[in-house]
Amino acid sequence: MDQLSSTSILPDAFQGAHDDITNQIGMLWEQSRAPLIVPALKLAVIICLGMSLMLFAERVYMGIVIVLVKLFREKPEKRYKWESMKDDIELGNSGYPMVLVQIPMYNEKEVYQLSIGAACGLSWPADRIIIQVLDDSTDPAIKDLVEVECKRWASKGINIKYEIRDNRNGYKAGALKEGMKHSYVKRCDFVAIFDADFQPEPENLWRTIPFLVHNPELGLVQARWKFVNSDECLMTRMQEMSLDYHFTVEQEVGSSTNAFFGFNGTAGVWRISALNEAGGWKDRTTVEDMDLAVRASLRGWKFVYVGDVKVKNELPSTFEAYRYQQHRWSCGPANPFRKMAMEIVRNKKVTLWKKIYVIYSFFFVRKIIAHMVTFIFYCIVLPATVLVPEVQVPKWGAVYIPSIITLLNAVGTPRSLHLLVFWILFENVMSLHRTKATFIGLLEAGRVNEWVVTEKLGDALKTKFSKASRKPRIKIWYISQILILIWGCSEHDMEME
Helix, strand or coil, X not given: CCCCCHXXXXXXXXXXXXXXXXXXXXXXXXXXXXXXXXXXXXXXXXXXXXXXXXXXXXXXXXXXXXXXXXXXXXXXXXXXXXXXXXXXXXXXXXXXXXXXXXXXXXXXXXXXXXXXXXXXXXXCCHHHEEEEEEECCXXXXXXXXXXXXXXHHHXXXXXXXXXXXXXXXXXXXXXXXXXXXXXXXXXCCEEEECCCCCECCCCHHHHHHHHHHHCCCEEEEEEEEEECCCCCCHHXXXXXXXXXXXXXXXXXXXXXXXXXXXXXXXXXXXXXXXXXXXXXXXXXXXXXXXXXXXXXXXXXXXXXXXEEEEXXXXXXXXXXXXXXXXXXXXXXXXXXXXXXXXXXXXXXXXCHHHHHHHHHHHHHHHHHHHHHHHHHHHHHHHHHHHHCCXXXXXXXXXXXXXXXXXXXHHCCXXXXXXXXXXXXXXXXXXXXXXXXXXXXHHHCCCCCCCCCCCCCCCHHHHHHHHHHCCCCHHHHHHHHHHXXXXXXXXXXXXXXX
16 A cells, blocks of 8 residues: 555546646746746845835934934923923912813723723822713623713712713724713813723823923823733734834834824823814724824824833733734724825925825835835745746845844844744734735725724733743743744635635
8 A cells, every 4th residue: 555656546537637737837837937927026026125125214214313312312301391280379270271081992891990990090180180981882781880880980079971872983083073072071171092901100191291281382292002911922022022113213203303103092192172173083094093193293283202101001912803903003004195195295284304204204114115025025025036046136135134124123122132033923924914904905995994992801811910920931931932823824824825
């Protein structure tokens, strides 16, 4: 049996047909290789090298700016006027601005108590703050729990409002827009927004509101995210590396150069007049926060990023939740770029520098080119050149530039430098999903308005951590590495099929 060949098992006719097909494929490859495949691959290499240079220049520019910012200690408090809020004996608490705190949520059973408790624990004069819980939950049991929690805090003297609506039109943007229509909002000067899994520190408003009070040109103060579960597994470590670069470098550079940076949708405080002047919340994209930030910026409002103010939140801890989040974060920015590019070009209220920065740097390079280079160049074109030796990729494009870009991306999380190889593999796997989502956003295809709320664990996460802490951490670390790589690669193969 061991010595039986395939020809003795397969019928002669089938074997002959198999050989014919193999020969035909080989002939077709040889005939099309020189006139068709080689020129097409050479063109693809040139285009990808051009995109790589664009991304490289962007990373180097931001690296230089952030080094200068750190060297000269250009903190926001030095660039803008900042004075702590003080009591006025004559005016009393009326001397403090009225602040609205919005908490949008949807079936947030695991985190609703944490978010509401953190918002109600904000240190600000009690008669100058309104907590607004915007509950879009579709589960009646969860709705009842949230309402009871709001009543519990109201019984303690907290000015908290529980608001619901009879539909989910516009998702989060629709909820925020509806929340701004209530009569009591008219008394407010500023609005702080915290998603359901975000837990601001008590002094958050004391550190952010003074920027808006003393600098009338500022429309937004954005705080940094602090991840409470970054050590849960290798996947959350990878997310931390990507997001730390975003906050440590991208947001800081946009703020320091007075150019532009996008609102992160949460952990920020808006001047309500700036929000209204920009047209309020719109649900035309799934990144309503970025849409609003662009519109406000085009009307001349400035933003400041305060990296020293951190707000605790949770990273997606399952691959499915992370995929849905990344689809929204990749598809969303591509869609407003398609819709707003000409509006930005025609705008007369902002400088030419800001227009170039928003269109080229913020949207084109970071939100489109970055995804395409990672997938098309590193995952398709470079491997294809192995099969076509006539096409050569210069060493600077295949090795030096990718290595420098990777190292620059890793500076935001020094503690994870030893995980660079895993981060590269993880990002290459995710690049397929991000590239696909980017094209969906650019072309306004089927899933362009898909919104899947990211699953959160909240208190369940603490239980998970407490159980895990009893086991040897080194085993969990290595097992998580193996599992995430196998899982990521299998998902990648399924998508390709």
